[in-house]
Amino acid sequence: MSEVFTFSVSATDGNARCGQISMPRGVIRTPAFMPVGTAGTVKAMYLDQVREAGADVILGNTYHLMLRPGAERIARLGGLHEFARWPHPILTDSGGFQVMSLAALRKITEEGVTFQSHIDGSKHVLTPERSIEIQGLLDSDIQMQLDECVKLPCTDAVAEKAMHLSLRWAERCKVAFGNQPGKAMFGIVQGGAVERLRVESARELVDLDLKGYAVGGLAVGEPQDVMLQMIDIVAPNLPQSKPRYLMGVGTPDDIVESVRRGIDMFDCVMPTRAGRHGLAYTRFGRINLRNARHADDPRPLDEASSCEASSKYSRAYLHHLVRSNEILGMMLLTWNNIAYYQYLMAGLRQAITDGRLDDFIAETKAGWAEGEQSKS
Amino acid sequence: MSEVFTFSVSATDGNARCGQISMPRGVIRTPAFMPVGTAGTVKAMYLDQVREAGADVILGNTYHLMLRPGAERIARLGGLHEFARWPHPILTDSGGFQVMSLAALRKITEEGVTFQSHIDGSKHVLTPERSIEIQGLLDSDIQMQLDECVKLPCTDAVAEKAMHLSLRWAERCKVAFGNQPGKAMFGIVQGGAVERLRVESARELVDLDLKGYAVGGLAVGEPQDVMLQMIDIVAPNLPQSKPRYLMGVGTPDDIVESVRRGIDMFDCVMPTRAGRHGLAYTRFGRINLRNARHADDPRPLDEASSCEASSKYSRAYLHHLVRSNEILGMMLLTWNNIAYYQYLMAGLRQAITDGRLDDFIAETKAGWAEGEQSKS
Numbered sequence: 001m002s003e004v005f006t007f008s009v010s011a012t013d014g015n016a017r018c019g020q021i022s023m024p025r026g027v028i029r030t031p032a033f034m035p036v037g038t039a040g041t042v043k044a045m046y047l048d049q050v051r052e053a054g055a056d057v058i059l060g061n062t063y064h065l066m067l068r069p070g071a072e073r074i075a076r077l078g079g080l081h082e083f084a085r086w087p088h089p090i091l092t093d094s095g096g097f098q099v100m101s102l103a104a105l106r107k108i109t110e111e112g113v114t115f116q117s118h119i120d121g122s123k124h125v126l127t128p129e130r131s132i133e134i135q136g137l138l139d140s141d142i143q144m145q146l147d148e149c150v151k152l153p154c155t156d157a158v159a160e161k162a163m164h165l166s167l168r169w170a171e172r173c174k175v176a177f178g179n180q181p182g183k184a185m186f187g188i189v190q191g192g193a194v195e196r197l198r199v200e201s202a203r204e205l206v207d208l209d210l211k212g213y214a215v216g217g218l219a220v221g222e223p224q225d226v227m228l229q230m231i232d233i234v235a236p237n238l239p240q241s242k243p244r245y246l247m248g249v250g251t252p253d254d255i256v257e258s259v260r261r262g263i264d265m266f267d268c269v270m271p272t273r274a275g276r277h278g279l280a281y282t283r284f285g286r287i288n289l290r291n292a293r294h295a296d297d298p299r300p301l302d303e304a305s306s307c308e309a310s311s312k313y314s315r316a317y318l319h320h321l322v323r324s325n326e327i328l329g330m331m332l333l334t335w336n337n338i339a340y341y342q343y344l345m346a347g348l349r350q351a352i353t354d355g356r357l358d359d360f361i362a363e364t365k366a367g368w369a370e371g372e373q374s375k376s
Numbered sequence: 377m378s379e380v381f382t383f384s385v386s387a388t389d390g391n392a393r394c395g396q397i398s399m400p401r402g403v404i405r406t407p408a409f410m411p412v413g414t415a416g417t418v419k420a421m422y423l424d425q426v427r428e429a430g431a432d433v434i435l436g437n438t439y440h441l442m443l444r445p446g447a448e449r450i451a452r453l454g455g456l457h458e459f460a461r462w463p464h465p466i467l468t469d470s471g472g473f474q475v476m477s478l479a480a481l482r483k484i485t486e487e488g489v490t491f492q493s494h495i496d497g498s499k500h501v502l503t504p505e506r507s508i509e510i511q512g513l514l515d516s517d518i519q520m521q522l523d524e525c526v527k528l529p530c531t532d533a534v535a536e537k538a539m540h541l542s543l544r545w546a547e548r549c550k551v552a553f554g555n556q557p558g559k560a561m562f563g564i565v566q567g568g569a570v571e572r573l574r575v576e577s578a579r580e581l582v583d584l585d586l587k588g589y590a591v592g593g594l595a596v597g598e599p600q601d602v603m604l605q606m607i608d609i610v611a612p613n614l615p616q617s618k619p620r621y622l623m624g625v626g627t628p629d630d631i632v633e634s635v636r637r638g639i640d641m642f643d644c645v646m647p648t649r650a651g652r653h654g655l656a657y658t659r660f661g662r663i664n665l666r667n668a669r670h671a672d673d674p675r676p677l678d679e680a681s682s683c684e685a686s687s688k689y690s691r692a693y694l695h696h697l698v699r700s701n702e703i704l705g706m707m708l709l710t711w712n713n714i715a716y717y718q719y720l721m722a723g724l725r726q727a728i729t730d731g732r733l734d735d736f737i738a739e740t741k742a743g744w745a746e747g748e749q750s751k752s
Contacts, residue, residue: 039696039700039702040693040696040697041697041702041703041704043702043703043704044703044704044707045704046704046707068696068699068700069671069692069695069696069699073671073672073692076672077672077674077690077692077693078674083690083692083693083696084693085688085689085693276703295445295449296449296452296453298453298454312461313461314453314459316445316449316453316459317416317453317459317460317461319445320415320416320444320445320459321416321417323444323445324415324444326415326417326419327417327419327420327652327703327706327707328417328419328420328421328422330703331420331422331703331707
């Protein structure tokens with residue numbers, strides 16, 4: 001822990017880095033995966049389990065929390081950490097991404113974005129300043145600038161316009177955030193799938209001297225190779241001394257390939273959402289527990305796992321729970337998935353430290369490809 | 377624990393008894409509340425939590441388990457205890473009650489009942505012998521006879537016919553169960569709301585010298601006073617030396633009044649089902665967390681509770697989770713409710729032991745009546 005927000009790299013392997021982000025509420029070991037706690041809960045889990053699985057930080061969604069239960073209410077109740085009972089670091093997004101994907105009647109202007117709540121139709125205005133204010137009311141440790149995230153594919157002109165608007169909003173967010181030594185506000189590199197726009201966005205943001213940099217607008221439907229190409233373009237233009245966060249990513253394969261290219265932080269609903277739909281992420285790849293072949297299988301998902309959900313419950317029982325739409329099925333598979341993602345991140349950190357990242361990734365992918373059927 | 381199935385009474389207070397049922401898999405402290413684990417899971421809970429909350433025994437539903445995943449499958453997988461990871465006592469019902477309430481195209485004959493699955497329409501036959509066979513495949517510790525449970529109100533003739541059929545089925549179940557010293561098969565007193573039928577049913581079952589006796593066909597829509605009247609009629613006709621189980625009951629008030637009348641065992645979906653619908657049972661009565669008055673309330677449900685769900689999470693957070701339909705809301709309220717029911721049973725046992733049951737019940741009801749609003 002540290003009184004001020006700091007980032008240090010303890011080891012590198014190629015472009016990959018292992019390090020830690022320190023702040024008053026704790027340390028985030030990087031590369032880090034942040035479970036998504038949309039509405040103040042990592043769905044179907046107790047936060048104690050999320051912590052024990054190895055998570056150092058969770059993500060909260062400003063859009064959801066501002067609408068329900070409301071940022072001012074959470075502030076009155078002591079902030080998001082107190083409200084949700086997670087005393088460790090929290091990163092919040094700006095709300096912009098969900099406004100684009102969930103809200104009705106969106107309208108973007110230079111000032112900000114107006115929209116109607118998807119819950120009750122109420123009208124809201126989200127400006128860069130209000131986004132930072134809300135994230136402050138939540139008492140978020142790492143706050144994100146408001147940005148405009150365009151859907152891919154799009155024309156270069158659309159990508160350029162959104163990128164420039166996002167840069168202007170980054171400046172306003174920096175002013176609004178001010179001087180908070182124990183916290184951070186990150187900028188977000190935009191620019192669609194256009195190399196020169198990505199480079200320009202990164203360089204302009206670096207000139208703002210922010211405490212960290214995210215790569216946004218990826219994992220929005222484009223092929224993985226486009227995403228990785230953008231990371232290859234952007235990463236060299238970001239300072240070595242600041243954490244790099246790839247927003248909304250991704251599959252285990254996306255993560256290992258992005259770590260290899262120098263990304264330090266990730267968030268994604270995939271492990272939690274998949275867990276609610278009968279899918280387990282394991283060392284042996286992704287397993288669909290709904291499949292009838294598991295009905296009589298007494299083996300756990302991974303007997304070597306330190307997570308009870310993975311090592312103690314039979315696939316036959318998990319299959320039964322999934323088929324019966326039992327809540328415990330969602331609870332156990334989400335728990336398994338969060339534990340596997342954290343296990344993968346720990347493996348990546350160790351491999352970078354040991355200077356054997358490429359071997360680790362190759363071994364990991366071989367395990368996924370081999371599949372679970374051969375492990376009986 | 378005991379190699380053979382035994383019941384002993386350690387204290388009485390009026391008609392109420394405190395005791396224990398012992399069997400190879402463990403001890404059930406009575407009066408006992410059995411959380412309902414319908415399909416091999418107490419919904420929205422880890423069974424470790426159910427145990428820690430104080431439950432000595434859970435109930436499994438033969439109807440659900442025979443249809444999915446199937447009794448033979450559970451037997452191949454090591455039995456229900458192994459399948460669901462609950463090494464402690466399990467009581468199973470006969471399947472008859474759910475056939476009547478859930479299945480389609482039911483037809484009752486002397487031989488048994490034929491029906492179609494509510495899941496896939498498949499046809500099944502449940503005879504007294506098959507019910508006991510299934511409960512054996514599940515490896516259930518306390519098995520229930522197949523009976524015919526009629527809806528109230530009904531004519532005396534309907535109640536009498538069903539009661540006599542249930543008696544004949546009890547004899548067949550006894551033969552099918554045979555000699556299993558570590559396990560028990562309980563008979564079920566029927567007879568609707570007709571005193572003479574209830575008495576006849578109880579006396580005939582006692583003549584079969586079974587290891588325990590249930591009172592069935594109550595809590596099926598009749599007023600509480602009818603239910604309590606039937607208990608008053610039946611209990612004196614059951615042996616002091618055998619456990620008495622009131623099936624499908626009930627509210628906390630139903631339970632304390634039935635304990636006062638000599639009932640030793642209960643099961644009910646109420647605490648789990650209510651927990652999934654935003655309702656909390658507490659020392660201060662039932663609290664509807666969906667109500668807007670909880671939105672800014674930082675108090676836990678019961679700060680003195682030893683259950684984390686009750687003592688650590690604010691009502692404001694629980695309200696938010698319930699309003700947002702978050703699974704964690706169901707998890708926490710179910711946990712609170714199971715913990716409160718077990719807390720209530722522990723209080724009843726202690727009060728009987730101390731010879732102050734009437735005072736305990738009066739104090740408990742005063743707490744419910746006082747409500748939670750005055751506890752701020």
